[in-house]
Amino acid sequence: MAAVDLATHPGHLARRLQQAHYLLWNTMVSEEITSPQFAVLNTLVAEPGLDQRTVGERVGLDRSTIAEVISRLGRRGLLDKVRDPQDGRRFLLRLTDEGLRTHKKLTVRTARMNQVFLAPLSAEEQNLFFDLIRRVADAAEGLRNPAEPLVAQP
Amino acid sequence: MAAVDLATHPGHLARRLQQAHYLLWNTMVSEEITSPQFAVLNTLVAEPGLDQRTVGERVGLDRSTIAEVISRLGRRGLLDKVRDPQDGRRFLLRLTDEGLRTHKKLTVRTARMNQVFLAPLSAEEQNLFFDLIRRVADAAEGLRNPAEPLVAQP
DNA sequence: AGGTATTGTTCAGTGCACCGATGAATTCGA
DNA sequence: TCGAATTCATCGGTGCACTGAACAATACCT
Numbered sequence: 001m002a003a004v005d006l007a008t009h010p011g012h013l014a015r016r017l018q019q020a021h022y023l024l025w026n027t028m029v030s031e032e033i034t035s036p037q038f039a040v041l042n043t044l045v046a047e048p049g050l051d052q053r054t055v056g057e058r059v060g061l062d063r064s065t066i067a068e069v070i071s072r073l074g075r076r077g078l079l080d081k082v083r084d085p086q087d088g089r090r091f092l093l094r095l096t097d098e099g100l101r102t103h104k105k106l107t108v109r110t111a112r113m114n115q116v117f118l119a120p121l122s123a124e125e126q127n128l129f130f131d132l133i134r135r136v137a138d139a140a141e142g143l144r145n146p147a148e149p150l151v152a153q154p
Numbered sequence: 155m156a157a158v159d160l161a162t163h164p165g166h167l168a169r170r171l172q173q174a175h176y177l178l179w180n181t182m183v184s185e186e187i188t189s190p191q192f193a194v195l196n197t198l199v200a201e202p203g204l205d206q207r208t209v210g211e212r213v214g215l216d217r218s219t220i221a222e223v224i225s226r227l228g229r230r231g232l233l234d235k236v237r238d239p240q241d242g243r244r245f246l247l248r249l250t251d252e253g254l255r256t257h258k259k260l261t262v263r264t265a266r267m268n269q270v271f272l273a274p275l276s277a278e279e280q281n282l283f284f285d286l287i288r289r290v291a292d293a294a295e296g297l298r299n300p301a302e303p304l305v306a307q308p
Numbered sequence: 309a310g311g312t313a314t315t316g317t318t319c320a321g322t323g324c325a326c327c328g329a330t331g332a333a334t335t336c337g338a
Numbered sequence: 339t340c341g342a343a344t345t346c347a348t349c350g351g352t353g354c355a356c357t358g359a360a361c362a363a364t365a366c367c368t
Contacts, residue, residue, distance in 0.1 A: 021294070072322095
């Protein structure tokens with residue numbers, strides 16, 4: 001008698017959207033490499049030699065998750081981990097040739113998949129879609145990591 | 155040199171959106187009951203006595219996942235599983251009093267959380283947000299389960 | 309009625325995602 | 339310079355999410 005309509009719950013919609021994407025990714029892009037794995041490869045193409053924590057920050061993965069993702073990519077020979085000689089706490093990450101080739105191949109397929117995924121929306125709507133989602137996600141992240149106050153707090 | 159901008163990838167945005175929601179849910183709604191668990195409770199408030207597979211269909215969870223979610227809710231005493239006397243394959247699900255109380259409490263908190271989550275958007279934008287996401291998710295699901303053809307195929 | 313197909317559930321395996329605690333290396337401060 | 343705080347990575351635990359395979363109960367069909 002007091003049930004709610006889940007279609008008006010952003011969290012439920014977000015989950016469904018991600019599931020839909022997962023499905024399409026699996027059929028149109030790759031069954032081996034997942035979307036978060038591709039995000040890591042992409043980050044290391046842009047900035048080779050990053051350390052693990054920073055990569056996690058770039059793609060939005062927590063320290064434990066990024067460690068697992070990187071370990072999988074390492075096992076598949078797509079990247080190398082080397083201790084930073086300057087700072088023995090971190091590992092520096094770099095794609096192998098195989099990793100570069102994989103990234104290139106998947107970039108093409110991902111572009112095709114994005115077209116199919118967004119096909120129900122007009123070009124304007126697609127921009128709106130990006131904008132609205134980004135604003136909501138950014139704001140919620142902001143609640144987590146409050147911006148630096150202008151004056152330091154004691 | 156060939157890196158892509160992930161901010162224009164709907165899959166990446168979908169993941170970030172869900173993470174942001176997860177965070178807010180944990181702080182504003184519950185650390186015990188997750189959003190998918192609430193969706194199951196909500197479905198059983200609306201339609202008591204559903205079987206497990208149908209609940210999964212309503213909330214968008216596959217057979218394995220729904221089994222785990224339901225087993226957790228059962229362990230916490232929020233619902234009961236009974237063999238259907240009419241069809242020995244299925245279990246009929248029904249909330250306990252504790253389950254009903256939990257649903258009621260979380261409904262209030264969830265409404266508050268949704269307001270905070272969507273606060274960056276105007277009322278019109280919120281409707282657009284729902285509409286755009288729903289259209290994309292529905293279309294992708296449609297690719298998976300092609301609609302019944304008007305004439306049966308041999 | 310008896311064999312085949314379908315359906316509901318479970319199980320094993322893989323991967324993402326979070327937190328708290330731990331340990332090692334570095335940095336900061338008195 | 340030496341002890342305390344910070345930072346990077348790992349480990350253990352929980353939960354979501356999917357697939358393919360197995361199993362039992364039911365339904366269908368001749």
